[in-house]
Amino acid sequence: MTAIVLDGKALAKQIEIELAERVKKLKNKPILATILVGDDPASATYVKMKGNACQRVGMESQKVILPESTTTEQLLAEIDKLNNNSNVHGILLQHPVPKQIDERACFDRISLAKDVDGVTTHGFGRMAMGEFAYGSATPAGIMKLLDHYKIPIKGKRAVIVGRSPILGKPMALMLMNRHATVTVCHSRTENLAEVVKEGDIVVGAVGRPEFIKGDWIKVGAVVIDAGYHPGGIGDIELKAVIDKCSAYTPVPGGVGPMTIATLIMQTVEAAEKVEGK
Numbered sequence: 001m002t003a004i005v006l007d008g009k010a011l012a013k014q015i016e017i018e019l020a021e022r023v024k025k026l027k028n029k030p031i032l033a034t035i036l037v038g039d040d041p042a043s044a045t046y047v048k049m050k051g052n053a054c055q056r057v058g059m060e061s062q063k064v065i066l067p068e069s070t071t072t073e074q075l076l077a078e079i080d081k082l083n084n085n086s087n088v089h090g091i092l093l094q095h096p097v098p099k100q101i102d103e104r105a106c107f108d109r110i111s112l113a114k115d116v117d118g119v120t121t122h123g124f125g126r127m128a129m130g131e132f133a134y135g136s137a138t139p140a141g142i143m144k145l146l147d148h149y150k151i152p153i154k155g156k157r158a159v160i161v162g163r164s165p166i167l168g169k170p171m172a173l174m175l176m177n178r179h180a181t182v183t184v185c186h187s188r189t190e191n192l193a194e195v196v197k198e199g200d201i202v203v204g205a206v207g208r209p210e211f212i213k214g215d216w217i218k219v220g221a222v223v224i225d226a227g228y229h230p231g232g233i234g235d236i237e238l239k240a241v242i243d244k245c246s247a248y249t250p251v252p253g254g255v256g257p258m259t260i261a262t263l264i265m266q267t268v269e270a271a272e273k274v275e276g277k
């Protein structure tokens, strides 16, 4: 079986070209505010990549950098400032924040209109009910990739390994809203390999290198790997899957670029809304 490569890098590039045209039509450049708290080098890299993507489409990013010792109250105050700044269209609070901070409270302080990374409880609830909200960027990016390659979703068995608030949970709701039959697995799931074998669509969102083994994947499945680990491997043992699946996301170049493209697209949408477009 020759599997379709779900090329997130190529699709993200195409989306950026379209976004650059939309940005040109706006009176004011969209501004994404990025908040980076603490010294995690991976987080700093992700924020930089998001800022670079803003530049590529002609947008601006406003960087807020806070020390490792920041308190919940201090971070909430920064978010309030950005909520009240009419020049800012979207707010990204880079996850994870240092342990002393109540991350959920901070995410939930972001105003719904500026929640372009789709992290608020309010936005999640609206999305779950089929109402408009900006989607959580990683699963929303995965949905765009599935749609671009016309992967059938309706009626299919989707198995998601991971139930985090920014990835596994919203992924489950997005697939369910599109009429997939969804199973969500986590660290207490029994007979995980057997459950994964039922998946027509399998999403790896565990955060452990090659944790999902090739022989857990059924022949013809669509394999989505959200993980990224040193050495360019994901959460799924992809090399053992490529010959038997029907489609897969490469690592790198699959899910990662789509997350950033989705964040940028949702910021452009927020800016268009402000200008009544």
Ligand code: NAP
Pocket: 138, 161, 162, 163, 164, 165, 166, 167, 168, 185, 186, 187, 188, 189, 192, 204, 205, 206, 207, 208, 226, 227, 228, 235, 255, 256, 257, 259, 260
């Ligand atoms: P997370 O918050 O650490 O969540 C991991 C999930 O995996 C949890 O729900 C956990 O279950 C589950 N899990 C852990 N060990 C397990 C086991 N032995 N069996 C079954 N399930 C297990 O991670 P995350 O933020 O969702 O990220 C997941 C992966 O996606 C990571 O590799 C991360 O780097 C990647 N990611 C990529 C992007 C991107 O843009 N490309 C964005 C975000 C994340 P419990 O709930 O029971 O603890």
